[in-house]
Amino acid sequence: MLSLFSTLGGLLISGLPKLLDYFQNKADQAHELALARMQTERELQLAAAGFAAQARIEEIRTDQIAMETEAQMTEAALKHDEKVLERASTWVANYVGTVRPTITYIFVFELCAINAWIAYYIYTRPSLVQNMDDLIRLSDIIFSSDEMAMLGGIIGFWFGSRGWNKK
Numbered sequence: 001m002l003s004l005f006s007t008l009g010g011l012l013i014s015g016l017p018k019l020l021d022y023f024q025n026k027a028d029q030a031h032e033l034a035l036a037r038m039q040t041e042r043e044l045q046l047a048a049a050g051f052a053a054q055a056r057i058e059e060i061r062t063d064q065i066a067m068e069t070e071a072q073m074t075e076a077a078l079k080h081d082e083k084v085l086e087r088a089s090t091w092v093a094n095y096v097g098t099v100r101p102t103i104t105y106i107f108v109f110e111l112c113a114i115n116a117w118i119a120y121y122i123y124t125r126p127s128l129v130q131n132m133d134d135l136i137r138l139s140d141i142i143f144s145s146d147e148m149a150m151l152g153g154i155i156g157f158w159f160g161s162r163g164w165n166k167k
Contacts, residue, residue, distance in 0.1 A: 104154055111147060118142045 085093045095102075122128050122138050129135050 101158075104158065107154065108151070111151060115142050115147075 081096075085096065119142055122142075128138065
């Protein structure tokens, strides 16, 4: 009986290092798994930050390419206009420089004509103006805020651009 216990004890003790190695390996693997998870999370955070930075760099490059393309298109259009104007008659070349001022003159003339007509209409019908409140209401019709905004934009464009050209 004692030999049986000693044989079983010998077998168990001989397997004890294997059993201890099994638990040690399991603990090592759990530790390595935790390290791998932490490292993966860290790499993902760095990748997200790096990706955001890389995406911003690509966005800047895209914007730069778009600006360069727009500048090239503008330059090509100006060169084309120069070639066309070289072959055009003198009055056409002179008029090209006055298109925007002409549109401005037409708009301001139209604004003045319409407002003068409305003022004349009100002046010839004294029954429309009974008191000062009516006059204020009618002046808001003649000089509406939308008209004044458009006129202010035109004046700001033409006279404001002179100031910028001097700087």
